[in-house]
Amino acid sequence: MGGKFEAKLSDARIFSQIVDAISALIDEGNYYFSPDGLSFRAMDPSHVAMVDLELNKAFFEDYVCEEDFVLGVNFDELSKITSRAGAGDALTLETSEEEGGRLRIKLMGKATRIFTLPILSLESEELPRLEIDFNVKTSLDSDLLKQALKDAGIAGEYVEIIAEDNTLKIESRGERQSAQISLEKDGEGVHEYNVSESSKSMYAIDMLSKMIKAASLSDVVTVEFSSDMPMKFSFGLPGQGKLTYFLAPRIEK
Amino acid sequence: MEKVAELKKLAQEILKCTKCKLSLTRKNAVPGDGSLNADIILVGEAPGVQEDRQGLPFVGEAGKLLTSLLSSIGLSRTDVYITNIVKCRPPKNREPTKEEITTCLHYLRKQTSLIKPSIICTLGRIASETLIDKKLSISKEHGKLKKMGKITYLPLYHPAAALYNPKLKDTLFADIKTLEKLSKNAKITLNNFNHYKKSKI
Numbered sequence: 001m002g003g004k005f006e007a008k009l010s011d012a013r014i015f016s017q018i019v020d021a022i023s024a025l026i027d028e029g030n031y032y033f034s035p036d037g038l039s040f041r042a043m044d045p046s047h048v049a050m051v052d053l054e055l056n057k058a059f060f061e062d063y064v065c066e067e068d069f070v071l072g073v074n075f076d077e078l079s080k081i082t083s084r085a086g087a088g089d090a091l092t093l094e095t096s097e098e099e100g101g102r103l104r105i106k107l108m109g110k111a112t113r114i115f116t117l118p119i120l121s122l123e124s125e126e127l128p129r130l131e132i133d134f135n136v137k138t139s140l141d142s143d144l145l146k147q148a149l150k151d152a153g154i155a156g157e158y159v160e161i162i163a164e165d166n167t168l169k170i171e172s173r174g175e176r177q178s179a180q181i182s183l184e185k186d187g188e189g190v191h192e193y194n195v196s197e198s199s200k201s202m203y204a205i206d207m208l209s210k211m212i213k214a215a216s217l218s219d220v221v222t223v224e225f226s227s228d229m230p231m232k233f234s235f236g237l238p239g240q241g242k243l244t245y246f247l248a249p250r251i252e253k
Numbered sequence: 254m255e256k257v258a259e260l261k262k263l264a265q266e267i268l269k270c271t272k273c274k275l276s277l278t279r280k281n282a283v284p285g286d287g288s289l290n291a292d293i294i295l296v297g298e299a300p301g302v303q304e305d306r307q308g309l310p311f312v313g314e315a316g317k318l319l320t321s322l323l324s325s326i327g328l329s330r331t332d333v334y335i336t337n338i339v340k341c342r343p344p345k346n347r348e349p350t351k352e353e354i355t356t357c358l359h360y361l362r363k364q365t366s367l368i369k370p371s372i373i374c375t376l377g378r379i380a381s382e383t384l385i386d387k388k389l390s391i392s393k394e395h396g397k398l399k400k401m402g403k404i405t406y407l408p409l410y411h412p413a414a415a416l417y418n419p420k421l422k423d424t425l426f427a428d429i430k431t432l433e434k435l436s437k438n439a440k441i442t443l444n445n446f447n448h449y450k451k452s453k454i
Binding site: 027043045047048049050123130132229230246248249250251 | 256257258290441442443444445446
């Protein structure tokens with residue numbers, strides 16, 4: 001980290017929501033900053049879920065990054081700071097060389113608040129992007145999926161997602177209860193529904209519930225999966241940015 | 254702190270441990286080896302002469318048998334985490350004393366709480382009595398699953414016992430099939446989809 005770095009956002013809360021969406025799954029990780037923007041990719045400690053964030057420089061009102069650098073952060077610490085952002089607050093991120101390198105976060109509203117936190121040197125294994133051709137791709141209202149997962153969570157710990165030609169079914173079963181939610185291809189809130197092959201797969205509801213927290217960032221979520229394959233959730237962000245999650249399936253014998 | 258970093262820190266602590274007199278006679282403490290994200294932990298009794306020399310668990314003759322056992326159900330040593338109840342070799346391969354077990358056990362508890370396996374396979378009487386039930390009879394209970402909290406335990410004969418007893422060896426290969434059935438129901442991670450990786454950052 002040698003050159004100047006400064007990124008400004010007029011709405012601090014969107015950055016706070018991104019940090020929350022990552023911290024739901026990840027404890028620590030490296031942001032990769034470049035003159036074009038930033039990226040972040042990490043798996044949760046159990047390697048069941050992956051978060052993949054891409055923010056182009058257009059996401060920020062002002063963005064100056066003179067050279068590539070890696071910024072390791074503890075998300076619990078970062079989240080405590082960014083969650084202090086209120087309505088109308090602007091945010092500035094800067095790096096500072098003091099004390100061996102710190103991230104300076106400025107929240108500007110009625111008061112100007114400056115927080116710093118240490119930049120961590122984290123072992124960074126090169127984490128490849130998961131590129132999978134899925135048989136099912138659907139875009140729907142984020143809140144529709146959020147409510148469906150809440151309904152399913154009443155009955156069991158796992159949800160079975162079944163994509164038929166015209167219907168997406170979300171089912172869960174517990175010892176005493178069961179839940180079934182059906183979303184029709186032409187139904188309200190379903191914007192795209194493509195099924196090249198009928199598919200059925202099971203996922204942990206607690207992990208999906210953590211991922212769907214990102215619904216606050218985007219009105220629409222794109223869901224992709226295939227039978228006994230990971231599920232992919234993508235949320236579009238301003239400036240053609242994207243927040244993507246992958247979740248491993250639960251496969252029963 | 255990240256899990257991997259915590260486990261590495263714990264291993265360093267074990268390597269420097271002087272909490273019992275086994276530290277006076279060991280060449281190397283043996284924290285454990287394998288995947289830090291494993292869903293299965295195999296727990297033996299204590300390091301032997303080869304393990305003490307190399308600082309790795311189950312690398313002697315019993316280790317070779319353990320590798321064959323895992324291989325017979327499609328698992329490799331890197332798919333699981335292998336460790337012992339006691340991390341240092343007792344002199345002349347004697348059994349660890351109750352005091353040594355009590356002193357050392359918190360290391361295994363910490364390893365388990367960080368790795369979060371759903372299956373623990375106890376190898377031999379000492380590991381089975383310590384982790385499952387102090388009254389457990391390995392000759393009666395081997396190969397039978399015990400669910401305790403979130404973890405399923407599978408007591409097996411110790412591979413070293415089977416080295417000199419072909420009948421026990423057959424029993425071990427039969428019992429490990431239970432682990433095969435369990436592991437197929439075990440946690441699937443994104444690492445299982447490595448072959449779909451095409452691009453890199």
